[in-house]
Amino acid sequence: MRLQIDKEQFLKAVSSSDHAIASKTPIPLMANLKLELNEKGLEVTGSNSEMTIRATVPYRIGDKEIIRAPGMGATLINAHLLTEVLRRMEGEEVSLEVIDESIAKLDDGRSSFKLNCIKADEYPDIDLEPTGTSLTLPCLDFVSLVEQSAFAASTKEQRPVLTALNLEAGDGKLVATATDSARLAQKSIEIEPLVRFRCNIPAKILGDVTRLFDNVEKLTISVAENRILFLFGNTIVSSRLVSGDYPVTKAIIPQTFNFYLEVNAQELLNAMSRVSLLSSEREPVVKLSMREEEVEISAKSESAGSASEHLRIFSFTGERLNVSFNSMFVIDAIKALKAEDVTLCFQAEMKPFVVKNPKDDSVIELITPMRTY
Amino acid sequence: MRLQIDKEQFLKAVSSSDHAIASKTPIPLMANLKLELNEKGLEVTGSNSEMTIRATVPYRIGDKEIIRAPGMGATLINAHLLTEVLRRMEGEEVSLEVIDESIAKLDDGRSSFKLNCIKADEYPDIDLEPTGTSLTLPCLDFVSLVEQSAFAASTKEQRPVLTALNLEAGDGKLVATATDSARLAQKSIEIEPLVRFRCNIPAKILGDVTRLFDNVEKLTISVAENRILFLFGNTIVSSRLVSGDYPVTKAIIPQTFNFYLEVNAQELLNAMSRVSLLSSEREPVVKLSMREEEVEISAKSESAGSASEHLRIFSFTGERLNVSFNSMFVIDAIKALKAEDVTLCFQAEMKPFVVKNPKDDSVIELITPMRTY
Numbered sequence: 214m215r216l217q218i219d220k221e222q223f224l225k226a227v228s229s230s231d232h233a234i235a236s237k238t239p240i241p242l243m244a245n246l247k248l249e250l251n252e253k254g255l256e257v258t259g260s261n262s263e264m265t266i267r268a269t270v271p272y273r274i275g276d277k278e279i280i281r282a283p284g285m286g287a288t289l290i291n292a293h294l295l296t297e298v299l300r301r302m303e304g305e306e307v308s309l310e311v312i313d314e315s316i317a318k319l320d321d322g323r324s325s326f327k328l329n330c331i332k333a334d335e336y337p338d339i340d341l342e343p344t345g346t347s348l349t350l351p352c353l354d355f356v357s358l359v360e361q362s363a364f365a366a367s368t369k370e371q372r373p374v375l376t377a378l379n380l381e382a383g384d385g386k387l388v389a390t391a392t393d394s395a396r397l398a399q400k401s402i403e404i405e406p407l408v409r410f411r412c413n414i415p416a417k418i419l420g421d422v423t424r425l426f427d428n429v430e431k432l433t434i435s436v437a438e439n440r441i442l443f444l445f446g447n448t449i450v451s452s453r454l455v456s457g458d459y460p461v462t463k464a465i466i467p468q469t470f471n472f473y474l475e476v477n478a479q480e481l482l483n484a485m486s487r488v489s490l491l492s493s494e495r496e497p498v499v500k501l502s503m504r505e506e507e508v509e510i511s512a513k514s515e516s517a518g519s520a521s522e523h524l525r526i527f528s529f530t531g532e533r534l535n536v537s538f539n540s541m542f543v544i545d546a547i548k549a550l551k552a553e554d555v556t557l558c559f560q561a562e563m564k565p566f567v568v569k570n571p572k573d574d575s576v577i578e579l580i581t582p583m584r585t586y
Numbered sequence: 587m588r589l590q591i592d593k594e595q596f597l598k599a600v601s602s603s604d605h606a607i608a609s610k611t612p613i614p615l616m617a618n619l620k621l622e623l624n625e626k627g628l629e630v631t632g633s634n635s636e637m638t639i640r641a642t643v644p645y646r647i648g649d650k651e652i653i654r655a656p657g658m659g660a661t662l663i664n665a666h667l668l669t670e671v672l673r674r675m676e677g678e679e680v681s682l683e684v685i686d687e688s689i690a691k692l693d694d695g696r697s698s699f700k701l702n703c704i705k706a707d708e709y710p711d712i713d714l715e716p717t718g719t720s721l722t723l724p725c726l727d728f729v730s731l732v733e734q735s736a737f738a739a740s741t742k743e744q745r746p747v748l749t750a751l752n753l754e755a756g757d758g759k760l761v762a763t764a765t766d767s768a769r770l771a772q773k774s775i776e777i778e779p780l781v782r783f784r785c786n787i788p789a790k791i792l793g794d795v796t797r798l799f800d801n802v803e804k805l806t807i808s809v810a811e812n813r814i815l816f817l818f819g820n821t822i823v824s825s826r827l828v829s830g831d832y833p834v835t836k837a838i839i840p841q842t843f844n845f846y847l848e849v850n851a852q853e854l855l856n857a858m859s860r861v862s863l864l865s866s867e868r869e870p871v872v873k874l875s876m877r878e879e880e881v882e883i884s885a886k887s888e889s890a891g892s893a894s895e896h897l898r899i900f901s902f903t904g905e906r907l908n909v910s911f912n913s914m915f916v917i918d919a920i921k922a923l924k925a926e927d928v929t930l931c932f933q934a935e936m937k938p939f940v941v942k943n944p945k946d947d948s949v950i951e952l953i954t955p956m957r958t959y
Binding site for chain 2: 291294297298301302303316317323324325326327328329483484486487488490491516517518519520521522523525
């Protein structure tokens with residue numbers, strides 16, 4: 214295997230696929246990227262037990278020749294080392310040549326590297342051909358879907374299905390739901406009417422996927438029995454799916470409310486970040502004491518003391534109400550809404566409440582209050 | 587104790603003294619700052635086993651009243667909590683009142699905090715009165731003294747005296763020396779001719795001291811038997827001294843050389859950061875192979891491979907010479923010199939070599955080569 218390749222494009226593909234390489238892998242072979250030069254271009258594949266990323270460098274981009282003097286072949290090279298080497302090389306073009314299937318020679322006319330490499334046929338066969346149901350949508354839609362919901366997924370492994378983002382497509386809608394059972398976030402977007410599927414994607418891989426979008430417009434999702442593919446630009450990401458039935462969330466989300474607090478998002482965030490300094494370190498509980506004329510936000514810590522302040526600009530509808538909650542949940546929810554003003558909608562002191570963007574009905578952030586004594 | 591105080595000045599003093607608070611202290615009392623309002627102003631003191639920082643907020647700065655409505659007294663408040671609370675408060679003025687010697691009430695008209703506090707008389711008596719020999723010098727001189735030498739001190743506790751920066755004043759010179767026995771850095775500046783002292787300051791506290799300078803022009807150092815004081819602006823820092831005789835370094839620093847390599851500092855840094863990717867992780871050894879026509883820099887790793895490149899612009903004087911060394915030492919030395927071009931001066935393959943700024947004789951960076959096989 215040998216080629217001359219544009220350094221920037223090579224580095225971009227290598228650093229994309231490097232995202233799939235676990236920092237500590239029990240299988241040393243999987244610390245490597247597979248580089249394969251074939252008729253499509255240079256395929257760079259990285260993989261771990263959850264996901265695989267393949268970025269392909271094409272022979273040409275527009276008028277520009279990206280790969281020259283190709284000699285087909287494949288090899289395995291340590292992912293992090295290759296990424297760091299390319300990041301530091303200064304030349305615009307790099308030559309890569311594999312010698313005796315054991316040394317990869319990289320040269321940019323200035324620096325010369327001989328990296329130990331491994332025969333490609335030791336790498337597992339990873340099938341990245343799309344099968345099952347597929348859906349194409351704007352990348353930006355998928356980014357908002359993920360950013361406004363995935364953060365609420367559980368990070369604990371006790372109930373694996375709660376570590377997933379649940380995607381449900383049907384009736385012209387794609388609905389993403391995440392819940393760790395103390396809070397829930399749900400975002401829906403419009404899609405082509407005939408697509409129908411349901412799957413649970415490990416929530417933690419979705420940040421990796423959206424981070425790789427990099428100016429690409431369209432994303433194709435392809436959902437099969439046990440895995441999902443994300444295809445965009447010259448990149449394919451494959452992820453395992455989480456098995457198990459996702460909890461039915463429809464009945465949990467309240468539809469009518471008795472109390473409404475409208476408030477500037479930033480003011481509420483600042484007030485919560487201040488008073489929650491005086492809550493317990495284990496759980497930053499704050500309390501909202503609301504009546505029409507006055508809304509107080511307060512917190513108390515056994516060891517450190519207490520804090521309180523009054524919101525300056527707000528509008529509260531309803532009778533007097535006190536609600537305590539984990540302030541991190543409300544902070545996460547408000548940040549995900551990306552709205553100037555937010556509305557908190559309550560049914561009763563101990564009933565789950567909703568944090569909403571009054572101008573956007575496509576997102577619901579639901580939070581369970583806490584009992585304080 | 588009670589007062590009204592300018593928030594910014596209060597926060598500045600509190601965050602300065604907070605630097606002395608260890609993140610985990612075996613004595614819970616020392617997680618607190620001592621706040622004392624007396625005729626000088628509000629003294630804020632933080633301390634750990636190595637150092638004490640006292641920042642004083644004066645009653646007035648120029649025409650501006652900084653402290654109003656004072657009621658003398660003292661108290662102890664958790665340092666990190668007080669810093670975070672003040673950082674997040676939005677008002678320009680804060681009122682502080684200690685109630686029943688157990689609660690400190692902080693209010694900026696918007697937020698109200700009640701912080702648990704402790705009687706001040708439980709705090710140890712820390713004497714910060716200057717005694718011994720003293721020297722006043724421009725802060726910037728002291729910053730360059732520290733930045734160009736202290737990094738070479740040892741971080742290992744086997745020989746405590748090597749964890750110190752050695753300061754020696756006499757004959758109109760102040761010389762700072764640090765060595766971890768594999769490398770040595772020495773910087774000298776000119777001072778008043780009659781001052782004479784010698785002391786070993788824990789090197790790791792010096793970064794804290796210089797970071798607190800903040801637009802102050804003059805620094806006074808006051809050296810006594812077992813401690814040193816740094817006095818600048820409204821701040822006093824006291825540090826223990828390291829006991830033991832500092833090694834005599836004069837005989838170690840070579841005076842004549844047989845080989846000189848002049849090179850652009852940035853080019854050498856870039857080349858070393860590239861090739862040292864292929865050195866062992868334990869010690870990033872690189873090798874310089876020098877002759878008049880060609881200088882190669884290379885590295886080799888058992889497991890990963892090898893790397894090499896040629897310097898583009900350089901001037902080498904002397905016969906052929908190969909020298910291997912820990913590249914981190916040379917990188918640290920070059921960065922400390924802050925020069926565009928640097929000169930490496932060698933006696934022989936296995937003799938300590940010097941990295942110099944050809945335009946500045948006040949700094950010497952000495953490095954012991956390594957044997958490679």
